[in-house]
Amino acid sequence: MAPRTAQAGDDDASGMPTEPTQARRFGKARTAQAHALLEDYAELIADLIATGGEARPTDIARRLGVSHATAIKTIARLKREGLATARPYRGVFLTEAGEALAQRMKARHRIVVDLLLRVGVPAEAAEQDAEGIEHHVSDATLAAFAAFLAAKP
Amino acid sequence: MAPRTAQAGDDDASGMPTEPTQARRFGKARTAQAHALLEDYAELIADLIATGGEARPTDIARRLGVSHATAIKTIARLKREGLATARPYRGVFLTEAGEALAQRMKARHRIVVDLLLRVGVPAEAAEQDAEGIEHHVSDATLAAFAAFLAAKP
DNA sequence: TCTAAAGTGTAGCCTGTGCTACAAATCCAT
DNA sequence: ATGGATTTGTAGCACAGGCTACACTTTAGA
Ligand SMILES: [Mn+2]
Ligand SMILES: [Mn+2]
Ligand SMILES: [Mn+2]
Ligand SMILES: [Mn+2]
DSSP states (O other), X not given: OOOOOOOTXXXXXXXXXXXXXXXXXXXXXXXXXXXXXXXXXXXHHHHXXXXXXXXXXXXXXXXXXXXXXXXXXXXXXXXXXXXXXXXXXXOEEEOHHHHHHHHHHHHHHHHHXXXXXXXXXXXXXXXXXXXXXXXXXXXXXXXXXXXXXXXXX | OOOOOOOTTOBOTTSOBOHHHHHHHHHHXXXXXHHHHHHHHHHHHXXXXXXHSOOOHHHHHHHHTSXXXXXXXXXXXXXXXXXXXXXXXXXXXXXXXXXXXXXXXXXXXXXXXXXXXXXXXXXXXXXXXXXXXXXXXXXXXXXXXXXXXXXXX
16 A cells, blocks of 8 residues: 555654644634634624614724724725725724624624533623634534534424 | 623623623723744643654654744743743643643643544544634533533543 | 713834845755 | 664744833813
8 A cells, every 4th residue: 555645634653743733723723813803893893883873983892892093903904905994083984794794793793602501501601712712613613513513402 | 670781791782792791802802812822832832742752843843734943932931931941952842721721722622633533523624623623612612512421421 | 061080092012924135054965 | 883863952033912101192071
């Protein structure tokens, strides 16, 4: 049998990942983290609009617990990335891409919380931890969570 | 009955968290993220030492998939935070605090992976997502995970 | 209406985390 | 033992994401 080269999920006999595999995993985790803030903003903006009809920088800042200057700077990044539109003193709106991201995150957030509750995590810890965990849940994992929740209702 | 002030886990009737509650959750998620890199370094350094007797900046960098300059800069931060010691050209060592963090993260990593596998997440997705999720799992959540794994073997 | 409060935007600072380029030290093989 | 390869360290850059301070706009109440 021809020797094969190391592949995606390779872990050696001891269960340790091979070096390139581990490097790739860390890299993906970094990428996920880089998107986390935008995801939270999109989800929050959609919520503010759904609830109150508009998303103002000050409201966004207050909900996130950051200064309004910080919020405004991140909103500028959302615009650069094509996720939001905003004109001075007129509130923030989501583009189609931003709206899609918001809905994806909303579903993800809910499923992560539900999964945590289902395995016995206390409610407040579930809500707290989900806020970070949601950004690291891949589609495959999300699907598994949903299946697990559906299977044992 | 005297009116009570809003408290830690308060969510209103619609299931939405109150504003200060949500701000606190986001803040804690940010804090967790700020510690994530140090946690990964500590875990990795402990692993390199356990496996090969020493942790060299170049090896650390290669395993993480970053440049050696980046690794060295973060090692400097580990030293500042009292988690590691290192002298020029002599490799990196963990302080007692660093070693404790490393062991905590090692256990956390394993439990998160096991939990994900238990609820049906494919192996590679579990390994990948755990690398990010582990940094957002509180003690309460970790305990719940462990209990869930122990209960249904 | 018009003034004060609230909201918004900008400037400038800091830190963390990445990079490349280059310099210095160490290690190894001849 | 020494010179080339490797490792380590440093310098300097970029950008994200925090902050405060200050200026400008809008909104709302007297
Ligand atoms: Mn979040
Ligand atoms: Mn969320
Ligand atoms: Mn990790
Ligand atoms: Mn880990």
